[in-house]
Amino acid sequence: MILQDYIESFKQRYNRKYLSFKEEFLSSGLSEILTNSLFYTPDSGGKLLRSIFAFRSCEIFEVPYEISENLAIALELFQSFTLIHDDLPSLDNDDFRRGKASLHRAFDTPTAILTGDALSLLTFTLFTKPFISKEFSRKLKKSTKPNSSNLNHPIFSRWYSGIIDLIHFFSSDVAVKELIDGQILDTLNSKNNLDIESYIKIYEKKTGSLFGFSFAAGAILAKNQYAKEKLYSAGLAFGIAFQIMDDSQDINKENETNLLCILEKQNAQKLFNSYKKKALTTLHEFDPEILYSLADETLKIKK
Numbered sequence: 001m002i003l004q005d006y007i008e009s010f011k012q013r014y015n016r017k018y019l020s021f022k023e024e025f026l027s028s029g030l031s032e033i034l035t036n037s038l039f040y041t042p043d044s045g046g047k048l049l050r051s052i053f054a055f056r057s058c059e060i061f062e063v064p065y066e067i068s069e070n071l072a073i074a075l076e077l078f079q080s081f082t083l084i085h086d087d088l089p090s091l092d093n094d095d096f097r098r099g100k101a102s103l104h105r106a107f108d109t110p111t112a113i114l115t116g117d118a119l120s121l122l123t124f125t126l127f128t129k130p131f132i133s134k135e136f137s138r139k140l141k142k143s144t145k146p147n148s149s150n151l152n153h154p155i156f157s158r159w160y161s162g163i164i165d166l167i168h169f170f171s172s173d174v175a176v177k178e179l180i181d182g183q184i185l186d187t188l189n190s191k192n193n194l195d196i197e198s199y200i201k202i203y204e205k206k207t208g209s210l211f212g213f214s215f216a217a218g219a220i221l222a223k224n225q226y227a228k229e230k231l232y233s234a235g236l237a238f239g240i241a242f243q244i245m246d247d248s249q250d251i252n253k254e255n256e257t258n259l260l261c262i263l264e265k266q267n268a269q270k271l272f273n274s275y276k277k278k279a280l281t282t283l284h285e286f287d288p289e290i291l292y293s294l295a296d297e298t299l300k301i302k303k
Helices: 003-026 031-036 049-058 065-086 108-133 134-142 154-190 196-221 223-248 265-286 290-297
Strands: none
Touching: 003 049, 003 065, 003 290, 031 108, 049 065, 049 196, 049 290, 065 108, 065 154, 065 196, 108 154, 154 196, 196 223, 223 265, 265 290
């Protein structure tokens, strides 16, 4: 399938599921302020990169669409939470995000903090949503053997066990030990002179960890440890390359401090190429058609 066709097909599927979830959740009696703020950032039209990567990873490992569709939305809500908090005056102090006012500017700082908190928790609502669905349970039972209601049947219990592994890995290893810890280290950027290794570690934690999770999501759910480790590592490398590319576009911004402030452009390009190659080599091994092609296209630096 041509990459652009795949992306368009995914976005149509994503939008249907996202709008359905949004409508369902907003009908649950929220306050007016949270009703208006909750989906303000997710509605602003991001690239959905992490969601596409995760959805495709699930396809590779034959994860049911009921799980992968909700997972894709969950990642976009979690990404929105990180952006909302990054933009706050006490962190990056950005007034605009995706072409419109940042949430704390459109509303206020307390609302932005609490809305970000809410989105981070809705991530887990979406992770588990299929598993409280009677329809999904019936479908899994039918996939075991006729008239089976044995919850311990290997086929039936596989995805239940997989989602527990995924939630544990995401909440502990990815969200706290990597992403949030990376954000904390990044706050030192304005206080200390960081060396190259320190920048790389921040990029790996803050950016690479969520890409790693996205690439590895299907393998985690399918309990394929070899693929999980390989794809997560590829995501870390991809994230570092992605951030170096982003730095190259921000180098002329006022008061911007990043890796390119201490590394010559030629050496930064070599570092970028090294991490890009590492990521793409692994992605080509697992999925040359979509994961590899999309990652390669994403890391093409605009001249």
